[in-house]
Amino acid sequence: MRGASKTLQFSGGALKWREELDMKIIYLHQYFNTPSMSGGTRSYEMARRFIIAGHEVHMITSQRENSRYFYRWMEENIDGIHVYWLHVPYSNKMRFTARIMAFMKFALLSALKAVKVGGDIIFATSTPLTIALPAVYAARRLKKPMVFEVRDLWPEIPIAVGAIKNIFLKKATRWFECFAYKNSEAIVALSPGMAAGIIKTGYPENKVYVVPNSCDIEMFQISESERDAFLRLHPDLRDGPLVLYAGTLGLINGVGYLVEIATAMIRIDASVRFLIVGEGKEQKKIREKAFSAGVLGKNLWMLPSVSKSEMPHLLSAATITSSFVINLKELWNNSANKFFDALAAGRPIMINYGGWQADLIRETGAGLVVPPNDALRSAEILHDFLSEPGRVTRAGQAAFKLAKSRFARDDLAEELLAVLEKTCG
Numbered sequence: 332m333r334g335a336s337k338t339l340q341f342s343g344g345a346l347k348w349r350e351e352l353d354m355k356i357i358y359l360h361q362y363f364n365t366p367s368m369s370g371g372t373r374s375y376e377m378a379r380r381f382i383i384a385g386h387e388v389h390m391i392t393s394q395r396e397n398s399r400y401f402y403r404w405m406e407e408n409i410d411g412i413h414v415y416w417l418h419v420p421y422s423n424k425m426r427f428t429a430r431i432m433a434f435m436k437f438a439l440l441s442a443l444k445a446v447k448v449g450g451d452i453i454f455a456t457s458t459p460l461t462i463a464l465p466a467v468y469a470a471r472r473l474k475k476p477m478v479f480e481v482r483d484l485w486p487e488i489p490i491a492v493g494a495i496k497n498i499f500l501k502k503a504t505r506w507f508e509c510f511a512y513k514n515s516e517a518i519v520a521l522s523p524g525m526a527a528g529i530i531k532t533g534y535p536e537n538k539v540y541v542v543p544n545s546c547d548i549e550m551f552q553i554s555e556s557e558r559d560a561f562l563r564l565h566p567d568l569r570d571g572p573l574v575l576y577a578g579t580l581g582l583i584n585g586v587g588y589l590v591e592i593a594t595a596m597i598r599i600d601a602s603v604r605f606l607i608v609g610e611g612k613e614q615k616k617i618r619e620k621a622f623s624a625g626v627l628g629k630n631l632w633m634l635p636s637v638s639k640s641e642m643p644h645l646l647s648a649a650t651i652t653s654s655f656v657i658n659l660k661e662l663w664n665n666s667a668n669k670f671f672d673a674l675a676a677g678r679p680i681m682i683n684y685g686g687w688q689a690d691l692i693r694e695t696g697a698g699l700v701v702p703p704n705d706a707l708r709s710a711e712i713l714h715d716f717l718s719e720p721g722r723v724t725r726a727g728q729a730a731f732k733l734a735k736s737r738f739a740r741d742d743l744a745e746e747l748l749a750v751l752e753k754t755c756g
Contacts (some may be wrong), residue, residue: 353385353386353387354386354387354450354451354452354751354752354755355386355387355389355449355450355451355452356378356381356386356387356388356389356450356451356452356454356751357389357391357445357448357449357450357452357453357454357469358374358378358388358389358390358391358454358455358456359391359392359441359445359453359454359455359456359462359465359466359469360374360390360391360392360455360456360462361392361393361419361434361437361441361458361459361462362392362393362395362458363375363390363392363393363414364639365409365639366550366638366639366640367638367639367640368638368639369610369636369637369638369639370636370639370668371544371639371668372547372639373456373544373545373668374390374456375409375410375412376545376547376740376744377744377747377748378390378412379410379411379412380740380741380744380745380748381744381748381751382410382411382412384748386748387413388411388412388413389412389413389415389448389450390412390413390414390415391415391417391441391444391445391448391465392414392415392416392417393416393417393418393419393437394416394417394418394419395419395420403417403418404416404417404444405417405418415444415448417437417440417441417444419433419436419437420433427489427494430459434459434461435461437461437465438461438462438464438465439464439465441462441465442464442465442468442469444465445465445466445468445469446468446469446472446473449473450473450475451475451755452475452476452477452478452751452754452755453466453469453470453473453475453476453477453478454477454478454480454751455477455478455479455480456479456480456482457479457480457481457482457483457485458482458483458485459485460485460486460504460507460508460511463479463507463510463511463514466479466511466514467510467511467514470514476516476517476754476755477514477515477516478515478516478517478518478519478750478751478754479511479512479514479515479517479518479519480518480519480520480521481518481519481520481521481525481529482521482666483525483665484524484525484528484529484661484664485504485508486501486504486505486507486508487528487661488583488661488662489504490504491659491661491662492582492583492657492659508532509532509533512529512532512534513534515534515538516538516754517538517539517540517750517753517754518534518538518539518540519539519540519541519542519747519750520539520540520541520542521541521542521543521544521666522541522543522664522665522666522686522687523541523664523687524663524664524686524687525541525664525666526539526540526541528664540746540747540750542743542746542747542750543666543671543738543743544666544667544668544670544671544738545671545738545739545740545742545743545744546671546672546674546675546734546735546738546739546740547672547675547740548675548734548735548739548740550640550643550675551642551643551646551647551672551675551676551677552643553643553644553646553647553676557644557647558644558647558648560644561644561645561647561648562648565606565632565634567604567628567632568604568606568632568648570602570604571600571602571603571604572602572603572604572650572651572717573604573605573606573648573649573650573651574589574592574593574603574604574605574606574649574650574651574652574653574681574713575605575606575608575645575646575648575649575651575652575653576589576605576606576607576608576609576652576653576654576655576669577607577608577609577637577642577645577646577652577669577672578608578609578654578667578668578669579609579610579611580607580609580610580611580612580613580614580617581611581612581613582612582613582657583656583657583659583662584611584613584655584656584657585655585656585657585658585683586607586609586613586617586655587613587616587617587620588655588683588703588706588709589605589607589631589653589655590617590620590621590624590626590631591624591706592605592701592706592709592710592713593605593621593624593626593630593631593710594624594625594626594706595706595707595709595710595711596630596710596713596714597625597626597629597630599710599711599714600714600717601629601630603630603713603714603717604630604631604632605626605630605631605632606631606632606633606634606649607631607632607633607634608633608634608635608636608637608645609635609636610635610636614633617633618633621633642672643676646672646673646676646678647676649676649678650678650679650717650723651678651679651680651681651698651699651713651716651717651723651726652669652672652673652676652678652679652680652681653669653680653681653682654667654669654670654673654680654681654682654688655682655683655684656683656684658683658684658703658704660685662684663684663685663686663687663688663689664686664687665686665688667688670682670688671734671738673698673730674697674730674731674733674734674738675731675734675738676730676731677727677728677730677731677734678727678730679697679698679699679716679723679726679727679730680692680697680698680699680730681698681699681700681701681713682698682699682700682701683700683701683702683703683709684700684703685700691733695729695730695732695733696725696726696729697726697729697730697733698726698730699712699713699716701713
């Protein structure tokens with residue numbers, strides 16, 4: 332620890348002195364994104380707030396696109412974050428074995444980089460789970476505590492979807508999961524279900540903290556003119572309610588189900604529009620399915636991924652947004668960015684899975700929970716919802732209320748920082 336300072340803080344109706352640790356945080360995240368990139372920006376937003384609180388953040392990450400810095404480190408300062416980029420090609424379209432190789436290459440080289448950079452605490456965020464390798468190595472070499480953030484229960488999910496079938500590989504990956512947990516001073520889980528899965532392995536419950544994904548509320552407040560600007564660029568989407576999916580088009584996302592809903596909906600109400608925005612391994616298959624069903628370009632359109640900074644304009648044009656997974660209970664514990672972006676934008680959200688997000692929707696009326704394997708029934712439920720403008724408005728208001736009261740980024744960043752400060756102690 333490099334030092335300590337005191338700041339005045341308003342708490343409980345009075346000003347109090349708060350002891351602040353001046354930490355140098357080594358933040359390991361293989362798939363770090365800035366707002367100018369597509370994908371989740373949790374690590375960027377959290378790191379930026381750690382810096383505002385007076386700490387120093389060194390982000391060790393990978394550069395996945397084409398680059399002349401092949402397996403070389405490139406350093407950059409982004410909004411106060413010291414970012415170290417290592418070019419390691421990666422895509423959701425890569426074969427499973429190729430992705431494992433990318434994980435291992437990054438793990439080896441980032442371990443050496445983390446030790447060289449040095450710091451007071453190691454904070455590693457998955458996926459992939461292999462991020463624990465450089466984190467444990469750096470923590471031991473530097474004799475500093477490690478905090479591990481679990482974004483998905485791995486290997487539970489690849490085993491459930493059949494990506495890991497070999498019995499010996501299953502045992503090895505489960506051993507590695509326990510290895511990552513046992514070497515952590517504290518663990519942050521992104522959902523209650525993830526926390527329960529961690530505790531189930533034998534990790535102490537009092538060292539597991541739930542800090543879910545968050546809502547960037549100010550970013551998603553878009554004017555009516557900006558909303559109209561997006562629709563002017565895409566006039567085919569203007570003539571009816573718009574159902575949006577914006578996110579990864581991977582195997583577990585099951586976005587082909589939205590094509591089935593659109594196919595059923597065109598017979599019920601052809602004015603309802605569907606828009607899929609994203610890229611991934613299943614992109615071609617989804618497009619072919621929509622074309623074969625006769626809905627592509629009629630009531631369903633597909634666009635490539637957009638950056639996080641463009642996402643508010645996209646969501647502002649939607650009547651309702653959506654989040655899907657294939658029909659596996661193991662996937663219910665997700666903490667999908669698209670869910671929280673919808674809340675921040677004050678848009679209702681439609682999902683086809685159970686778990687904690689379904690409970691939130693049912694409790695608050697912030698959207699719809701549709702069946703996972705009955706597209707016609709899902710289309711009917713969706714049509715009934717869209718046919719009641721007052722219900723749509725109330726659901727949007729409930730979504731925005733959830734964003735402010737439960738998932739505001741500033742509040743959850745403070746909770747996460749408290750875990751790091753307590754661990755660094």
